Amino acid sequence: MYKKLLLVLVMAISLSACKKNARKSGCDANQMCSEQFVSFGVAFTDNQGKPTVVEEYSLKNLRTGKPVTRTSMGVNADVVPGFIWIASDGIKTEFSTEGDDVEITAKSKATGQVKKVIVKVSGGCNCHVAKLSGPDTVKFD
Secondary structure, eight states: OHHHHHHHHHHHHHHHHHHHTBOOSSSOTTOBOOSOOOEEEEEEEOTTSOBOOEEEEEEEETTTOSBOOOOOOSTTGGGSTTEEEEEEGGGGGGSOSSOEEEEEEEEETTTOOEEEEEEEEEOTTSSSOEEEESOSEEEOO
């Protein structure tokens, strides 16, 4: 009997937690979202596949023509050489629900070479940002 009571209690708490996470900003108010915080980026490597320092980079949303807000995932986020954060749930409203092409331009500190890649990022009314297409790693020649 206690197991059934515990199960009912857990289910009630779970359902109330889901209602708390419902969307309220002009999107589907019945959409349930998790408490998970999503972020992702792109790694840049040298011609041997080793991480390399990027001294200059920019992110531009090609739909809006505006720069993407620089996103940082914590104190140690910029310590990984060559890794650039592209998007996080903290800036998901900068992207459309269907996804936007984001142009990433980065310059290798070692060689001065500049690389440009496109990553498609969705946000908007989705619960979380997502990378829909594009590379995880970009290799300088």
